[in-house]
Amino acid sequence: MSSDLVEAITALEKDKGISKEVLLDALEAALISAYKRNFEQAQNVRVAIDETLGQIKVYARKEVAEAVENPNLQISLDDAKKLNSNYQIGDTVEIEVTPRNFGRIAAQTAKQVVTQRVREAERGVIYSEFIDRQDDIMTGIVQRIDHRFIYVDLGRVEALLPQSEQMPNETYRPHDRIKVYLTKVEDNKKGPMITVSRTHPGLLKRLFELEVPEIYDGTVEIKSISREAGDRSKIAVYAEDPEVDAVGACVGQRGARVQTIVNELKGEKIDIVNWSEDPVIYVANALSPSKVVKVIVHEAEKATTVIVPDYQLSLAIGKKGQNARLAAKLTGWKIDIKSETEAEENGLFDDDQDTAAPTSPDAAASADATDANTSDDQTDGQQPESSDHQES
Incomplete structure (x- = not known):
């Protein structure tokens, strides 16, 4: 030698x-x-x-x-x-x-x-x-695109972004820099095979950890996330210290922090709400940006009946039921939404079960690509054909 x-x-x-x-x-x-x-x-x-x-x-x-x-x-x-x-x-x-x-x-x-x-x-x-980076976020460069995958260069290895993990509101081009979430790292004879995602709720969680120091250091905790990638997400946060405003920390000054995340996700709207162990408060917060008059809890069925003002019914349900659906996924409770008029007709205001006051303005925040404090779910006050809406 x-x-x-x-x-x-x-x-x-x-x-x-x-x-x-x-x-x-x-x-x-x-x-x-x-x-x-x-x-x-x-x-x-x-x-x-x-x-x-x-x-x-x-x-x-x-x-x-x-x-x-x-x-x-x-x-x-x-x-x-x-x-x-x-x-x-x-x-x-x-x-x-x-x-x-x-x-x-x-x-x-x-x-x-x-x-x-x-x-x-x-x-x-x-x-x-890379096995140590599984369930983490990385920045990669789009290398090439075919009918099955987008191939993303992560430095020492090329990752696969399947069609099912691509956001519907995004267009990908070679040399684009994108943040991806590593969902799977497998070892095979040809080398490590890494699958990444742009739609996984974990991507949203990691983005908040990057942008919000209070989440990174544990002052604010992310309790739950529900996401319909490219359209809308809800995230529930909690701070053990009562002096810490968990929602405010995530939103940032003039919405700067959440807006950075919205921009990274190409305009995906994000509702940030306060988590609570009380299902009455939690469900009311989760239906943000809609106001809630009353929440009736059915413990045995893990279900709730939510009463909202007549003019807020469309906003509470959301486009094609999206707001209610995301709120149900976020909380883990079934949600049946009724207007005040229907609730009076059915005698729900006479129910002595748990109730909630209207959602506090500080309990939630909503952000999209154009306005950090508005939502386009409201449909000009028009009422849906049926006011009954239940999500699980």
Whole structure:
């Protein structure tokens, strides 16, 4: 082994992050294979590499036996004692068998095996790096697009963004820089296969952690997220310290923090509400930006009946039921929305079960791409054909 090869191994260690020990083990295995193949030797051998001198030596390993049945694997006690008088039956004797032209033949034969082992070790390093990043957010560059995937360059590996994980309101082009959420990291023969998403609720959570220091340091906690990617999301937050305004921290001064996230998600509207262990308060907050007159809780069915002002019914339900649907997913409670008029007709105001006052202005905030404090769910005060709406 020349000094050039030693330098090459050292360079690989620095460039690829693969330890020298792994590379030397791969080289030794390759040299053993090369020796047996080229010199048709079936004996047990060991290869010793001297990094300082750059030398390779091959040793045949034989067991000391009383009766030699296989000369390739055994040596007689008398012959062993000629080498060293201390050898006993059962000991292993090593005899140097390095061929004169072994260096040239070994280099040619071992190149492919070493390259393969180096690639395997490099794949292992990359896999270890990215398995720790699973369920995290990374910035990548769109490389190419086909009918199944968008291929995103994450630096040392190319990730797959399936069609099902692409946001419907986005157009992707090569060289675009996008933030993605790592949903799956798998190891296979071709190297780590990484699947990423732009629609996963985890992406929204990580974006808030990046933009809101209070969430990152644990002062404010994200309790729940419901998301219809590209259109609207709801996020419930909580601060144990009563002096901390959890919603305000997420919104930021003049809506700057949440607006940054809205822009990253290409205009996806985000409702931020205060979490509460009281389902009455929590459900009322979750229906933001609609005002709530009363919440009736049915514990056994884990369901609620929510009464809203007549003029707010459309806003509470949302376009195609979206607001109510997201609120139900956020809270985990079924939500049946009724107008005040219908509630009076059905005698719901006479119900003595749990109720909620109208939602506090500080309990929630809504943001979209144009106005951090408005929502377009309201349909000019028009009432839907039916005021009954239930989501689970």
